[in-house]
Structures are given as structure tokens and as C-alpha cells.
Amino acid sequence: MTTSTRGATSPAVLVLEDGRIFRGRAYGAVGETFGEAVFSTGMTGYQxxxxxxxxxxxxVVMTAPHVGNTGxxxxxxxxxxIWVSGYVVRDPARVPSNWRSTRTLDDELAEQGVVGISGIDTRALTRHLRExxxxxxxxxxxxxxxSEEAMLARVRESAPMKGASLYEEVATTEAYVVRAQGDKKFTVAAIDLGIKGMTPYRMAERGIEVHVLPATATLDEIYAVNPDGVFFSNGPGDPETAEHPVELMRGVLERSTPLFGICFGNQILGRALGFGTYKLKYGHRGINQPVQDRTTGKVEVTAHNHGFAVDAPxxxxxxxxxxxxxxxxxCLNDDVVEGLQLLDRPAFSVQYHPEAAAGPHDAAYLFDRFTSLMNNVLMEGQRA
Structure with missing residues (x-):
């Protein structure tokens, strides 16, 4: 709930459900907000x-101390x-400096009604969440x-992330098409569970026409676009609640259509294959997470945003x-499963974000791997 739109001098209070309290100044909109407290280690890419x-x-708690420099x-x-429920920073930039900047981060948060807090010890808060x-x-x-008691009671009345079904709240309600750049080579049906705009763009760069479909799409609607491949996107919430996407993916697997999933899509693939999922203690968020591709031995620095993981050997x-x-x-930090690959069907997934928005480009090859998978299936079909 937002009661006003600006208040840089207004006091603000952050209250964790275990009773820890931090006091600072209002940042962005003024009012109250609730959600799951998580920290992001990225030093850039806040937009x-x-x-x-x-x-x-x-x-979202930003571990980088100075945020908003580029507006x-x-x-x-x-x-x-903006999708975050709230934003926590230590030292917000007073004046942004970037030739592309059109407004301040503070103004944007206020305009979109995002309640934030600044001027707190985000390092202490991050250490608390890690513990x-x-x-x-x-x-x-x-x-x-x-009062502290009243605010704590409000926090403890709010909904937890575990058991939350959120992907339909962020997905598109209408199908749309992202055209291939240059000559069209393939058609992909992309199931929007919270897709990022850069993802279909990365596929379009590779000659793929992407039909982005709502999370409620049926198997018939997927195959109505005559896809060479099917993509399941990232998204929020507990994968244990995602029954429809799981059944949809099983239908794609049964047809042996080339399949690629990222983030939430990786968790959906895990569930479709019969594995469980579980909530991580504090999750992986940021653009500097080390992951090893065990099929090549290569180590990648990758962009992450996930609080759940697949429970697979x-x-x-x-x-x-x-x-x-x-x-x-x-993941080389904690051995969390970061990708799955089927050996008898053309399907794979990763838990992180290969579209590099924002983040490193180490994992961009995964889109090429998807393209190669579709090409191999197409060639096998022609030979048959």
C-alpha cells in the first residue's frame, strides 16, 4: 500500500519476521510493502x-553500497x-550520470508505487539473511x-514464498510474436512464466521466430504454431504449485520436440521428470555466480535469480x-543443480539466465545449443 509518492526525508523502518529491525529513510514511494527479503550481489544492472x-x-536488498548512479x-x-515488492539500498545516488538516463531511480520507484528504504547497513542485513x-x-x-510490535505482527500476517503460485500473475495474457532477425530458420513456442524481454530477442538474433504464449496455453495451442522447438521461461514462485506447466512440459517431452528451459523452466523440467524441488536457504541472486558446465568442464560466471532448486542426484x-x-x-559455491540434460530426447535446461541482461555473456552459447538441437532434429527428420 502506498500513501504518498515521495519522501526522501521521511523516516522508514524495515522489519524482518524474526524481529530484527533496521531504521533508515524512505526511498521511492512512501507507505508499506511486504514480501520475501532477498539480497542481490550484482554491482550493476539494477534496472x-x-x-x-x-x-x-x-x-530486494542490494549488496552494492551505491545504487542509482546511471539513473x-x-x-x-x-x-x-517494476516487479519487486520493495527495494533496499544503502547510499542512493543523489544525481545520476549517464547519457541514456531520462529520470532518477528514486523518481521511477515513486512513480510506480514501489516502497523502499535507504540509509541502512545493507552489509549487516545481508549477513543476517545468510545466517x-x-x-x-x-x-x-x-x-x-x-509500534515495533504492530509492524512485526503485520509482517508475520503476510504470505510466505513457499507455496506461492505467482507465475500467472506476471505472464502475458495475450500471445505475441517476436520476429526473426534476418532469414527465419526456426519457429519456437515460448511459454511465458515471467519471461524477460531480452530472452526472445536473443533467439531472434539467431534467426528464430518466437511465439510467446500465456502460461495458460494448452498443448494444442503450442503445436498450432508448428514449432521446431519449445521454450519454458523464468518466473516467480514455488515450482511445487506449477501443475499446469509441468503437465504441459510432459506433453512436449512425449512428442520429443526440442525443448529448452531456464530458471523456473529448469525447475518445471525437473518436476516433469519426477524429481522434487526444495527452497534454498537464501537463494542465488546476482550476476557473478560461478557455474560449471559438466559436459565441457567449462566454468561460467552467470546471472541468477532463484530461491528454489531441483533435487536431483x-x-x-x-x-x-x-x-x-x-x-x-x-553451482561451484554449493553444488546446487544448475542444469539438466536428457540423453535420449532433445531437451535440456539451466537454472540461471543466459540472456545476459544484466550480466556476463559466458552462457550465451546456450541459445546456440538450442539452435543446434533444433537443427539436428530437423536434419534427422529429413533423412528419415
Whole structure:
């Protein structure tokens, strides 16, 4: 709830569900907001983070101390709006400096009604979340500030992330097409579970015409576009609630259509194959996470935003209803499953974001891998 739009001098309070309290100044909109407190380690790319639908219902703590230096622009948005529930920074930039900047971050947060807080010790908050784990949080400013007991009660009444079904809240309601750049080589049906705008663009760069479909799309609607491949996007919420996408993916696997999933799509593939998922203590967020591609031995610096992971055995090949599956990628920080690859069907997925918005370009090859997969299936079909 937002009660006013600006209040840089207004006091603000951040209250964690375990009772820890931080006091600072209002940043962006003034009022109250609730969500899951998570931290992002990226030192750049805050505009892409804010507009990533995967951050829906999360209050993002920036570990970089100085945020807002480059302002906001029209080119770097990953969707049509800011999705974070709240924003926490230590030292916001007073004046942005960038030739593409059209407004300040503070103004954009205020205009979109995003309640934030600044001037707190984000390093102490991050260390607390690493020790205690991601948890519910509330940010209060202006007239929303009340007694500590009352604010804590409000936080504990808010909805937890575990068990939350959120992907339909961020997905498109109408199908749309992103045309191939240059000669069209393939057609892909992309299931929008919270897709970032750069993702279909990266495919279009490779001659792929992308039909972005709502999360509620049926198998018939997928195959009505005559796809050479099917893509399942990133998105927010608990994958245990995503029954429709799981069944949809199983239908694609049964037809042996080339399939690629990222982030939430990786978790959906895990569930479709019969693996479980679980909530990480504090998740992976930022643009500097080390991942090893076990199929090549290469180590990549990658962009992440996930609080859940697939529970699959890392060092053995698993037998599933759709053939053999191996864990193709692992996080070098904690051995979390970061990718799956089917050995008997043309399907794979990764837990991170290869579109490099914002983030490193180490994983861009995954779009080429998807293109090669579709090309190989097409050539086999021609030979048959």
C-alpha cells in the first residue's frame, strides 16, 4: 500500500519476521510493502533486476553500497514495469550520470508505487539473511510507521514464498510474436512464466521466430504454431504449485520436440521428470555466480535469480519416464543443480539466465545449443 509518492526525508523502518529491525529513510514511494527479503550481489544492472518478473513479491536488498548512479532509461527494461515488492539500498545516488538516463531511480520507484528504504547497513542485513535465511519482511514509512510490535505482527500476517503460485500473475495474457532477425530458420513456442524481454530477442538474433504464449496455453495451442522447438521461461514462485506447466512440459517431452528451459523452466523440467524441488536457504541472486558446465568442464560466471532448486542426484545418471537424465551444470559455491540434460530426447535446461541482461555473456552459447538441437532434429527428420 502506498500513501504518498515521495519522501526522501521521511523516516522508514524495515522489519524482518524474526524481529530484527533496521531504521533508515524512505526511498521511492512512501507507505508499506511486504514480501520475501532477498539480497542481490550484482554491482550493476539494477534496472534489469527491478523489471525482472522473477522478482515478483520479493523485497530486494542490494549488496552494492551505491545504487542509482546511471539513473533509469527506456532501453534496459526487461518488462513493462517494476516487479519487486520493495527495494533496499544503502547510499542512493543523489544525481545520476549517464547519457541514456531520462529520470532518477528514486523518481521511477515513486512513480510506480514501489516502497523502499535507504540509509541502512545493507552489509549487516545481508549477513543476517545468510545466517538466518530468506524470510518475510515489511518496509514501513510515513503514516505506515507504527509500534515495533504492530509492524512485526503485520509482517508475520503476510504470505510466505513457499507455496506461492505467482507465475500467472506476471505472464502475458495475450500471445505475441517476436520476429526473426534476418532469414527465419526456426519457429519456437515460448511459454511465458515471467519471461524477460531480452530472452526472445536473443533467439531472434539467431534467426528464430518466437511465439510467446500465456502460461495458460494448452498443448494444442503450442503445436498450432508448428514449432521446431519449445521454450519454458523464468518466473516467480514455488515450482511445487506449477501443475499446469509441468503437465504441459510432459506433453512436449512425449512428442520429443526440442525443448529448452531456464530458471523456473529448469525447475518445471525437473518436476516433469519426477524429481522434487526444495527452497534454498537464501537463494542465488546476482550476476557473478560461478557455474560449471559438466559436459565441457567449462566454468561460467552467470546471472541468477532463484530461491528454489531441483533435487536431483549430481553424480549419477537417472532413469526417468522420458529416458536417461544427467545433471549438466552445478553451482561451484554449493553444488546446487544448475542444469539438466536428457540423453535420449532433445531437451535440456539451466537454472540461471543466459540472456545476459544484466550480466556476463559466458552462457550465451546456450541459445546456440538450442539452435543446434533444433537443427539436428530437423536434419534427422529429413533423412528419415
Amino acid at each position: 534489469e533486476t527491478l523489471t525482472d518478473p522473477s522478482y515478483h513479491r520479493q523485497v 533509469m532509461n527506456e532501453e534496459d527494461r526487461e518488462s513493462h514495469k 538466518r535465511g530468506a524470510m518475510r519482511v515489511g518496509v514501513f514509512s510515513g503514516e505506515a510507521v507504527a 549430481i553424480d549419477t545418471i537417472s532413469e526417468t519416464a522420458y529416458g536417461r537424465v544427467q545433471v549438466s551444470h552445478v
